[in-house]
Amino acid sequence: MPCTALASRAPQALPPELKTELRDARLLGEGTLRYLGLHVYDIRLWGEVDFSLSDLPGSPLALELQYARSLDGKAIAERSLKEMQGLDSIDAALAERWLQQMRQIFPDVKKGDRITGVQRPGEAARFFVNGQARGEVRDAEFTRLFFGIWLSPRTSQPRLREALLGTQGRSS
Numbered sequence: 001m002p003c004t005a006l007a008s009r010a011p012q013a014l015p016p017e018l019k020t021e022l023r024d025a026r027l028l029g030e031g032t033l034r035y036l037g038l039h040v041y042d043i044r045l046w047g048e049v050d051f052s053l054s055d056l057p058g059s060p061l062a063l064e065l066q067y068a069r070s071l072d073g074k075a076i077a078e079r080s081l082k083e084m085q086g087l088d089s090i091d092a093a094l095a096e097r098w099l100q101q102m103r104q105i106f107p108d109v110k111k112g113d114r115i116t117g118v119q120r121p122g123e124a125a126r127f128f129v130n131g132q133a134r135g136e137v138r139d140a141e142f143t144r145l146f147f148g149i150w151l152s153p154r155t156s157q158p159r160l161r162e163a164l165l166g167t168q169g170r171s172s
Helices: 073-085 092-105 140-151 158-165
Strands: 025-035 038-048 061-067 114-120 124-129 132-137
Touching: 025 158, 038 140, 038 158, 061 140, 073 092, 073 140, 092 132, 114 140, 124 140, 132 140, 140 158
Parallel strands: none
Antiparallel strands: 025 038, 038 061, 061 114, 114 124, 124 132
16 A cells, blocks of 8 residues: 655644644645555644654544545454554454454544554554544553554554654654
């Protein structure tokens, strides 16, 4: 799945749901996910002013995905779990529990819909759909692996990670 950095354009406004979730948040990076040439979503990484690349799992941050096409929520949950399993082994019972939680949280989406995930380090992953609270998974390991889909050095999308973190051409 190729990734492209978004062309420069007008600065992005902080999503309303993040005004209470992240103090002094700023846009850190953005990119586009394409699969077989199809535009799937644009993604933005938001972090606090003191965001540290050296402590990604310990940093409060948010990933905002704006979908470019309709997708089934169950398929989003299943793909998310598959990507998480690519980062680390997950006990089968735990994987099933996480899958059920994601299926409840992730709705079917259509073009223009946004899902925003907020990383609360060591605590939970909170999710918003089009700015409205949708649910959370209160599990530190889930949180680490879920955000690792995009931010782990072992991600299946290293160029998208580079675009989000601004690390093109640097080792990270």
